[in-house]
Amino acid sequence: xxxxxxxxxxxxxxxxxxxxxxxxxxxxxxxxxxxxxxxxxxxxxxxxxxxxxxxxxxxxxxxxxxxxxxxxxxxxxxxxxxxxxxxxxxxxxxxxxxxxxxxxxxxxxxxxxxxxxxxxxxxxxxxxxxxxxxxxxxxxxxxxxxxxxxxxxxxxxxxxxxxxxxxxxxxxxxxxxxxxxxxxxxxxxxxxxxxxxxxxxxxxxxxxxxxxxxxxxxxxxxxxxxxxxxxxxxxxxxxxxxxxxxxxxxxxxxxxxxxxxxxxxxxxxxxxxxxxxxxxxxxxxxxxxxxxxxxxxxxxxxxxxxxxxxxxxxxxxxxxxxxxxxxxxxxxxxxxxxxxxxxxxxxxxxxxxxxxxxxxxxxxxxxxxxxxxxxxxxxxxxxxxxxxxxxxxxxxxxxxxxxxxxxxxxxxxxxxxxxxxxxx
Numbered sequence: 001x002x003x004x005x006x007x008x009x010x011x012x013x014x015x016x017x018x019x020x021x022x023x024x025x026x027x028x029x030x031x032x033x034x035x036x037x038x039x040x041x042x043x044x045x046x047x048x049x050x051x052x053x054x055x056x057x058x059x060x061x062x063x064x065x066x067x068x069x070x071x072x073x074x075x076x077x078x079x080x081x082x083x084x085x086x087x088x089x090x091x092x093x094x095x096x097x098x099x100x101x102x103x104x105x106x107x108x109x110x111x112x113x114x115x116x117x118x119x120x121x122x123x124x125x126x127x128x129x130x131x132x133x134x135x136x137x138x139x140x141x142x143x144x145x146x147x148x149x150x151x152x153x154x155x156x157x158x159x160x161x162x163x164x165x166x167x168x169x170x171x172x173x174x175x176x177x178x179x180x181x182x183x184x185x186x187x188x189x190x191x192x193x194x195x196x197x198x199x200x201x202x203x204x205x206x207x208x209x210x211x212x213x214x215x216x217x218x219x220x221x222x223x224x225x226x227x228x229x230x231x232x233x234x235x236x237x238x239x240x241x242x243x244x245x246x247x248x249x250x251x252x253x254x255x256x257x258x259x260x261x262x263x264x265x266x267x268x269x270x271x272x273x274x275x276x277x278x279x280x281x282x283x284x285x286x287x288x289x290x291x292x293x294x295x296x297x298x299x300x301x302x303x304x305x306x307x308x309x310x311x312x313x314x315x316x317x318x319x320x321x322x323x324x325x326x327x328x329x330x331x332x333x334x335x336x337x338x339x340x341x342x343x344x345x346x347x348x349x350x351x352x353x354x355x356x357x358x359x360x361x362x363x364x365x366x367x368x369x370x371x372x373x374x375x376x377x378x379x380x381x382x383x384x385x386x387x388x389x390x391x392x393x394x395x396x397x398x399x400x401x402x403x404x405x406x407x408x409x410x411x412x413x414x415x416x417x418x419x420x421x422x423x424x
Contacts, residue, residue, distance in 0.1 A: 068080070068243075072239070074242075075243075079236070079239075080243070087243050090319060091318065097323060100340075103341060104339065108129070120273075122264055131325060146318075147262050149313065150309065152295045153306060159171045162174050170396065171300060172390070172391070185256040186281075234374075235379075238307045240371075240372060241310040241372035244368050266284070270284060300394040301380065302394075307372070307375070308376040311372030312376070315368040320365060324357075326357060
Protein backbone atom coordinates (compact mmCIF):
# COMPACT_ATOMS: atom_id res chain seq x y z
CA UNK A 1 0.00 0.00 0.00
CA UNK A 2 2.86 2.38 0.84
CA UNK A 3 4.43 1.72 -2.54
CA UNK A 4 1.12 2.46 -4.25
CA UNK A 5 0.69 5.72 -2.31
CA UNK A 6 4.28 6.71 -3.05
CA UNK A 7 3.73 6.08 -6.75
CA UNK A 8 0.47 8.06 -6.64
CA UNK A 9 2.13 11.02 -4.93
CA UNK A 10 4.95 10.91 -7.46
CA UNK A 11 2.47 11.01 -10.34
CA UNK A 12 0.64 13.95 -8.76
CA UNK A 13 3.89 15.90 -8.39
CA UNK A 14 4.84 15.31 -12.01
CA UNK A 15 1.28 16.19 -13.07
CA UNK A 16 1.41 19.47 -11.12
CA UNK A 17 4.66 20.41 -12.86
CA UNK A 18 3.10 19.69 -16.26
CA UNK A 19 -0.05 21.66 -15.39
CA UNK A 20 2.05 24.57 -14.13
CA UNK A 21 3.97 24.65 -17.39
CA UNK A 22 0.73 24.49 -19.37
CA UNK A 23 -0.81 27.39 -17.42
CA UNK A 24 2.36 29.42 -17.90
CA UNK A 25 2.26 28.67 -21.62
CA UNK A 26 -1.40 29.75 -21.79
CA UNK A 27 -0.52 33.08 -20.18
CA UNK A 28 2.23 33.65 -22.70
CA UNK A 29 -0.14 32.89 -25.56
CA UNK A 30 -2.70 35.31 -24.16
CA UNK A 31 -0.40 38.30 -24.77
CA UNK A 32 -1.29 40.57 -27.71
CA UNK A 33 0.42 39.28 -30.81
CA UNK A 34 1.38 42.43 -32.72
CA UNK A 35 3.67 42.48 -35.75
CA UNK A 36 6.50 43.85 -33.58
CA UNK A 37 6.04 41.04 -31.06
CA UNK A 38 5.88 38.42 -33.80
CA UNK A 39 9.06 39.77 -35.43
CA UNK A 40 10.83 39.88 -32.07
CA UNK A 41 9.83 36.28 -31.36
CA UNK A 42 11.00 35.20 -34.80
CA UNK A 43 14.46 36.79 -34.62
CA UNK A 44 15.24 37.08 -30.92
CA UNK A 45 13.21 34.92 -28.54
CA UNK A 46 14.13 31.30 -29.15
CA UNK A 47 14.23 28.37 -26.75
CA UNK A 48 12.53 25.71 -28.85
CA UNK A 49 13.84 22.31 -29.93
CA UNK A 50 14.65 23.79 -33.33
CA UNK A 51 16.74 26.53 -31.71
CA UNK A 52 18.72 23.94 -29.79
CA UNK A 53 19.34 22.01 -33.02
CA UNK A 54 20.40 25.15 -34.92
CA UNK A 55 22.71 26.17 -32.08
CA UNK A 56 24.41 22.78 -31.80
CA UNK A 57 24.69 22.32 -35.56
CA UNK A 58 26.08 25.79 -36.29
CA UNK A 59 28.74 25.40 -33.60
CA UNK A 60 29.64 21.81 -34.36
CA UNK A 61 29.91 22.19 -38.13
CA UNK A 62 32.04 25.31 -37.76
CA UNK A 63 34.42 23.49 -35.43
CA UNK A 64 34.75 20.60 -37.87
CA UNK A 65 35.47 22.80 -40.88
CA UNK A 66 38.16 24.72 -39.03
CA UNK A 67 39.86 21.74 -37.43
CA UNK A 68 39.73 18.81 -39.83
CA UNK A 69 42.22 19.90 -42.54
CA UNK A 70 44.89 20.51 -39.91
CA UNK A 71 44.12 17.24 -38.13
CA UNK A 72 44.05 15.10 -41.28
CA UNK A 73 47.39 16.52 -42.40
CA UNK A 74 48.93 15.19 -39.18
CA UNK A 75 47.04 11.90 -38.96
CA UNK A 76 46.86 10.78 -42.57
CA UNK A 77 43.61 10.02 -44.39
CA UNK A 78 42.87 6.55 -42.97
CA UNK A 79 43.56 7.41 -39.33
CA UNK A 80 41.73 10.71 -39.77
CA UNK A 81 38.55 9.01 -40.93
CA UNK A 82 38.74 6.38 -38.19
CA UNK A 83 39.26 8.94 -35.42
CA UNK A 84 36.55 11.15 -36.90
CA UNK A 85 33.93 8.39 -36.70
CA UNK A 86 35.20 7.02 -33.38
CA UNK A 87 35.27 10.34 -31.51
CA UNK A 88 31.97 11.28 -33.15
CA UNK A 89 30.40 8.25 -31.44
CA UNK A 90 32.06 9.03 -28.09
CA UNK A 91 31.04 12.69 -28.29
CA UNK A 92 27.44 11.81 -29.12
CA UNK A 93 27.35 9.33 -26.24
CA UNK A 94 28.62 11.79 -23.61
CA UNK A 95 26.26 14.49 -24.95
CA UNK A 96 23.45 11.98 -24.32
CA UNK A 97 24.74 11.37 -20.77
CA UNK A 98 24.87 15.08 -20.03
CA UNK A 99 21.28 15.57 -21.24
CA UNK A 100 20.13 12.65 -19.05
CA UNK A 101 21.81 14.18 -15.99
CA UNK A 102 20.25 17.58 -16.74
CA UNK A 103 16.77 16.05 -16.97
CA UNK A 104 17.34 14.03 -13.79
CA UNK A 105 18.47 17.11 -11.86
CA UNK A 106 15.67 19.35 -13.11
CA UNK A 107 12.98 16.76 -12.47
CA UNK A 108 14.18 16.18 -8.89
CA UNK A 109 14.25 19.93 -8.20
CA UNK A 110 10.84 20.57 -9.76
CA UNK A 111 9.38 17.88 -7.51
CA UNK A 112 10.73 20.03 -4.67
CA UNK A 113 8.79 23.00 -6.14
CA UNK A 114 11.92 24.79 -7.42
CA UNK A 115 11.10 27.32 -10.18
CA UNK A 116 13.61 27.65 -13.05
CA UNK A 117 11.75 30.22 -15.13
CA UNK A 118 14.27 33.02 -14.43
CA UNK A 119 17.29 30.79 -13.93
CA UNK A 120 19.66 29.15 -16.43
CA UNK A 121 20.74 25.72 -15.18
CA UNK A 122 24.48 25.15 -15.63
CA UNK A 123 26.57 22.00 -15.59
CA UNK A 124 28.24 22.70 -12.25
CA UNK A 125 24.80 23.10 -10.64
CA UNK A 126 23.76 19.72 -12.02
CA UNK A 127 26.87 18.12 -10.50
CA UNK A 128 26.23 19.91 -7.21
CA UNK A 129 22.60 18.83 -7.03
CA UNK A 130 23.26 15.21 -7.96
CA UNK A 131 26.68 14.47 -6.44
CA UNK A 132 27.70 17.25 -4.05
CA UNK A 133 30.05 20.23 -3.77
CA UNK A 134 33.31 18.38 -4.55
CA UNK A 135 32.00 17.30 -7.95
CA UNK A 136 30.68 20.83 -8.46
CA UNK A 137 34.09 22.39 -7.79
CA UNK A 138 35.95 20.01 -10.10
CA UNK A 139 33.37 20.43 -12.87
CA UNK A 140 33.37 24.21 -12.46
CA UNK A 141 37.17 24.44 -12.65
CA UNK A 142 37.48 22.31 -15.79
CA UNK A 143 34.43 23.78 -17.50
CA UNK A 144 35.31 27.44 -16.92
CA UNK A 145 38.91 26.93 -18.06
CA UNK A 146 37.73 25.05 -21.14
CA UNK A 147 35.19 27.74 -22.04
CA UNK A 148 37.76 30.46 -21.42
CA UNK A 149 40.27 29.00 -23.86
CA UNK A 150 37.48 27.91 -26.20
CA UNK A 151 36.53 31.57 -26.50
CA UNK A 152 40.18 32.47 -27.05
CA UNK A 153 40.37 29.94 -29.87
CA UNK A 154 37.35 31.45 -31.59
CA UNK A 155 38.96 34.90 -31.64
CA UNK A 156 42.18 33.45 -33.06
CA UNK A 157 40.20 31.56 -35.70
CA UNK A 158 38.27 34.67 -36.74
CA UNK A 159 41.45 36.70 -37.15
CA UNK A 160 43.27 33.91 -38.97
CA UNK A 161 40.44 33.21 -41.41
CA UNK A 162 39.79 36.84 -42.31
CA UNK A 163 43.52 37.38 -42.87
CA UNK A 164 43.43 34.93 -45.79
CA UNK A 165 40.57 36.95 -47.28
CA UNK A 166 42.16 40.35 -46.66
CA UNK A 167 45.88 40.46 -45.80
CA UNK A 168 46.09 44.26 -45.80
CA UNK A 169 46.07 43.95 -42.01
CA UNK A 170 48.11 41.46 -39.98
CA UNK A 171 46.47 38.80 -37.81
CA UNK A 172 47.10 40.66 -34.55
CA UNK A 173 45.26 43.72 -35.85
CA UNK A 174 42.37 41.54 -37.00
CA UNK A 175 42.30 40.07 -33.48
CA UNK A 176 41.87 43.59 -32.07
CA UNK A 177 38.97 44.19 -34.45
CA UNK A 178 37.20 40.88 -33.87
CA UNK A 179 37.76 41.15 -30.13
CA UNK A 180 35.85 44.43 -30.17
CA UNK A 181 33.09 42.85 -32.28
CA UNK A 182 32.78 39.78 -30.05
CA UNK A 183 32.70 41.96 -26.94
CA UNK A 184 29.20 43.02 -28.02
CA UNK A 185 27.98 39.56 -26.93
CA UNK A 186 27.74 41.04 -23.42
CA UNK A 187 24.45 42.59 -24.58
CA UNK A 188 22.89 39.23 -25.57
CA UNK A 189 21.07 38.02 -22.43
CA UNK A 190 20.94 34.25 -22.96
CA UNK A 191 21.31 31.36 -25.40
CA UNK A 192 17.79 31.54 -26.80
CA UNK A 193 18.51 35.09 -28.03
CA UNK A 194 20.94 33.67 -30.60
CA UNK A 195 18.08 32.32 -32.74
CA UNK A 196 18.70 34.34 -35.91
CA UNK A 197 22.50 34.16 -35.55
CA UNK A 198 22.47 30.38 -35.20
CA UNK A 199 20.29 30.01 -38.29
CA UNK A 200 22.41 32.40 -40.37
CA UNK A 201 25.60 30.77 -39.13
CA UNK A 202 24.39 27.32 -40.15
CA UNK A 203 23.37 28.57 -43.61
CA UNK A 204 26.70 30.31 -44.14
CA UNK A 205 28.76 27.36 -42.95
CA UNK A 206 26.77 24.95 -45.11
CA UNK A 207 27.26 27.25 -48.11
CA UNK A 208 31.02 27.38 -47.43
CA UNK A 209 31.25 23.59 -47.16
CA UNK A 210 29.42 23.02 -50.46
CA UNK A 211 31.41 25.79 -52.16
CA UNK A 212 34.68 24.12 -51.15
CA UNK A 213 33.40 20.70 -52.20
CA UNK A 214 32.23 21.83 -55.65
CA UNK A 215 35.37 23.91 -56.21
CA UNK A 216 37.60 20.95 -55.38
CA UNK A 217 35.68 18.73 -57.83
CA UNK A 218 35.82 21.29 -60.63
CA UNK A 219 39.45 22.34 -60.23
CA UNK A 220 40.99 19.14 -58.89
CA UNK A 221 44.34 19.00 -57.14
CA UNK A 222 47.30 21.27 -57.69
CA UNK A 223 49.80 19.64 -59.99
CA UNK A 224 52.59 17.85 -58.20
CA UNK A 225 50.85 17.75 -54.80
CA UNK A 226 51.97 14.94 -52.48
CA UNK A 227 49.96 13.25 -49.74
CA UNK A 228 51.80 11.97 -46.72
CA UNK A 229 50.79 10.42 -43.44
CA UNK A 230 52.16 11.37 -40.03
CA UNK A 231 55.91 11.83 -39.93
CA UNK A 232 56.27 12.01 -36.13
CA UNK A 233 54.48 10.43 -33.17
CA UNK A 234 54.02 13.89 -31.66
CA UNK A 235 52.16 15.11 -34.76
CA UNK A 236 49.99 11.98 -34.83
CA UNK A 237 48.66 12.44 -31.30
CA UNK A 238 48.37 16.20 -31.81
CA UNK A 239 46.04 15.57 -34.74
CA UNK A 240 44.09 12.97 -32.76
CA UNK A 241 43.45 15.40 -29.90
CA UNK A 242 42.30 18.02 -32.41
CA UNK A 243 39.52 15.65 -33.44
CA UNK A 244 38.84 14.95 -29.75
CA UNK A 245 38.29 18.70 -29.39
CA UNK A 246 36.17 18.83 -32.56
CA UNK A 247 33.47 16.68 -30.94
CA UNK A 248 33.76 18.45 -27.59
CA UNK A 249 31.98 21.63 -28.68
CA UNK A 250 28.57 20.61 -27.16
CA UNK A 251 32.86 32.57 -35.57
CA UNK A 252 30.94 35.54 -33.60
CA UNK A 253 28.29 32.89 -32.91
CA UNK A 254 30.60 30.22 -31.53
CA UNK A 255 32.36 32.80 -29.37
CA UNK A 256 29.03 33.79 -27.87
CA UNK A 257 28.08 30.21 -27.09
CA UNK A 258 31.46 29.54 -25.48
CA UNK A 259 31.51 32.78 -23.51
CA UNK A 260 27.89 33.02 -22.36
CA UNK A 261 28.22 30.25 -19.72
CA UNK A 262 31.18 32.19 -18.30
CA UNK A 263 28.98 35.28 -18.17
CA UNK A 264 26.38 33.31 -16.19
CA UNK A 265 28.94 31.94 -13.71
CA UNK A 266 30.34 35.42 -13.14
CA UNK A 267 26.86 36.95 -12.76
CA UNK A 268 25.94 34.34 -10.15
CA UNK A 269 29.22 34.92 -8.31
CA UNK A 270 28.59 38.68 -8.00
CA UNK A 271 24.82 38.35 -7.50
CA UNK A 272 23.60 39.88 -10.77
CA UNK A 273 22.20 36.84 -12.58
CA UNK A 274 18.59 37.77 -11.73
CA UNK A 275 19.09 41.46 -12.55
CA UNK A 276 16.52 42.80 -15.03
CA UNK A 277 18.76 45.62 -16.32
CA UNK A 278 20.50 44.60 -19.54
CA UNK A 279 23.01 47.45 -19.24
CA UNK A 280 24.08 46.47 -15.72
CA UNK A 281 24.56 42.86 -16.77
CA UNK A 282 26.51 43.93 -19.87
CA UNK A 283 28.85 46.12 -17.80
CA UNK A 284 29.34 43.31 -15.29
CA UNK A 285 30.35 40.91 -18.08
CA UNK A 286 33.24 43.04 -19.38
CA UNK A 287 35.78 41.60 -16.86
CA UNK A 288 35.12 38.22 -18.49
CA UNK A 289 35.52 39.17 -22.14
CA UNK A 290 38.57 41.47 -21.83
CA UNK A 291 41.01 38.77 -20.50
CA UNK A 292 39.85 36.45 -23.31
CA UNK A 293 40.68 39.15 -25.84
CA UNK A 294 44.11 39.63 -24.22
CA UNK A 295 44.94 35.89 -24.22
CA UNK A 296 44.07 35.62 -27.93
CA UNK A 297 46.71 38.28 -28.62
CA UNK A 298 49.33 36.54 -26.46
CA UNK A 299 48.86 33.00 -27.85
CA UNK A 300 47.71 33.22 -31.51
CA UNK A 301 48.52 29.53 -32.19
CA UNK A 302 45.20 28.17 -33.50
CA UNK A 303 46.11 24.53 -34.21
CA UNK A 304 48.46 23.95 -31.24
CA UNK A 305 46.12 25.61 -28.73
CA UNK A 306 43.29 23.45 -30.11
CA UNK A 307 45.33 20.35 -29.32
CA UNK A 308 46.28 21.53 -25.83
CA UNK A 309 42.70 22.43 -24.91
CA UNK A 310 41.43 19.16 -26.37
CA UNK A 311 43.82 16.94 -24.44
CA UNK A 312 44.00 18.76 -21.10
CA UNK A 313 40.49 20.19 -20.74
CA UNK A 314 37.98 18.70 -23.20
CA UNK A 315 39.07 15.18 -22.26
CA UNK A 316 37.78 15.75 -18.71
CA UNK A 317 35.01 18.31 -19.27
CA UNK A 318 33.19 16.56 -22.12
CA UNK A 319 34.16 12.90 -21.81
CA UNK A 320 35.56 11.74 -18.45
CA UNK A 321 33.53 13.80 -15.96
CA UNK A 322 30.10 13.17 -17.59
CA UNK A 323 30.77 9.42 -17.83
CA UNK A 324 31.91 9.23 -14.19
CA UNK A 325 29.07 11.48 -13.02
CA UNK A 326 26.50 9.24 -14.73
CA UNK A 327 27.94 6.12 -13.10
CA UNK A 328 28.06 7.68 -9.61
CA UNK A 329 24.59 9.21 -9.91
CA UNK A 330 23.02 5.85 -10.73
CA UNK A 331 25.35 3.59 -8.77
CA UNK A 332 22.61 2.45 -6.35
CA UNK A 333 19.75 0.15 -7.30
CA UNK A 334 17.22 2.67 -5.97
CA UNK A 335 18.62 5.47 -8.17
CA UNK A 336 18.49 3.23 -11.24
CA UNK A 337 14.96 2.11 -10.49
CA UNK A 338 13.68 5.67 -9.98
CA UNK A 339 15.62 7.23 -12.88
CA UNK A 340 13.59 9.62 -15.02
CA UNK A 341 14.81 7.89 -18.18
CA UNK A 342 16.05 4.31 -18.48
CA UNK A 343 18.97 3.47 -20.83
CA UNK A 344 17.94 2.14 -24.27
CA UNK A 345 17.90 -1.55 -25.03
CA UNK A 346 20.42 -1.38 -27.88
CA UNK A 347 23.23 -0.40 -25.46
CA UNK A 348 22.40 -3.19 -23.03
CA UNK A 349 20.42 -1.20 -20.48
CA UNK A 350 22.33 -0.35 -17.27
CA UNK A 351 25.04 -3.02 -17.62
CA UNK A 352 25.90 -1.94 -21.15
CA UNK A 353 25.80 1.76 -20.19
CA UNK A 354 28.22 1.26 -17.30
CA UNK A 355 30.55 -0.84 -19.44
CA UNK A 356 30.66 1.77 -22.20
CA UNK A 357 31.20 4.55 -19.66
CA UNK A 358 34.20 2.69 -18.22
CA UNK A 359 35.62 2.29 -21.73
CA UNK A 360 35.16 6.03 -22.45
CA UNK A 361 36.92 7.02 -19.23
CA UNK A 362 39.83 4.62 -19.79
CA UNK A 363 40.39 5.42 -23.46
CA UNK A 364 40.14 9.19 -23.17
CA UNK A 365 42.34 9.30 -20.06
CA UNK A 366 45.13 7.21 -21.59
CA UNK A 367 45.01 8.22 -25.27
CA UNK A 368 43.42 11.69 -25.08
CA UNK A 369 44.81 13.10 -21.87
CA UNK A 370 47.99 11.00 -21.62
CA UNK A 371 49.48 10.69 -25.10
CA UNK A 372 47.54 13.69 -26.41
CA UNK A 373 48.64 15.92 -23.54
CA UNK A 374 52.28 14.94 -24.04
CA UNK A 375 52.17 15.63 -27.77
CA UNK A 376 50.18 18.86 -27.59
CA UNK A 377 52.36 20.44 -24.90
CA UNK A 378 55.55 19.65 -26.82
CA UNK A 379 54.02 21.23 -29.92
CA UNK A 380 52.71 24.25 -28.01
CA UNK A 381 56.06 24.99 -26.36
CA UNK A 382 57.74 24.60 -29.76
CA UNK A 383 55.44 27.27 -31.23
CA UNK A 384 56.31 29.69 -28.42
CA UNK A 385 60.03 29.04 -28.89
CA UNK A 386 59.73 29.52 -32.66
CA UNK A 387 57.38 32.52 -32.92
CA UNK A 388 57.36 34.04 -29.43
CA UNK A 389 54.45 35.63 -27.58
CA UNK A 390 52.39 38.53 -28.97
CA UNK A 391 53.55 37.60 -32.48
CA UNK A 392 52.24 40.08 -35.02
CA UNK A 393 51.29 37.59 -37.72
CA UNK A 394 51.56 33.89 -36.78
CA UNK A 395 52.55 31.64 -39.73
CA UNK A 396 52.17 34.48 -42.24
CA UNK A 397 54.35 34.49 -45.39
CA UNK A 398 57.45 36.58 -44.84
CA UNK A 399 57.70 39.55 -47.23
CA UNK A 400 61.50 39.39 -46.94
CA UNK A 401 61.57 35.94 -48.47
CA UNK A 402 59.26 37.00 -51.31
CA UNK A 403 61.41 40.05 -52.07
CA UNK A 404 64.61 38.05 -51.83
CA UNK A 405 63.45 35.46 -54.34
CA UNK A 406 62.72 38.27 -56.79
CA UNK A 407 66.33 39.44 -56.75
CA UNK A 408 68.74 38.63 -59.57
CA UNK A 409 70.25 35.13 -59.21
CA UNK A 410 73.72 36.24 -58.20
CA UNK A 411 75.70 34.06 -55.74
CA UNK A 412 75.36 36.73 -53.04
CA UNK A 413 71.61 36.99 -53.45
CA UNK A 414 71.23 33.19 -53.53
CA UNK A 415 73.16 32.89 -50.27
CA UNK A 416 71.11 35.71 -48.72
CA UNK A 417 67.83 34.04 -49.73
CA UNK A 418 68.99 30.66 -48.39
CA UNK A 419 69.91 32.29 -45.08
CA UNK A 420 66.47 33.89 -44.72
CA UNK A 421 64.64 30.67 -45.54
CA UNK A 422 66.83 28.73 -43.11
CA UNK A 423 66.02 31.16 -40.31
CA UNK A 424 62.30 30.67 -40.90
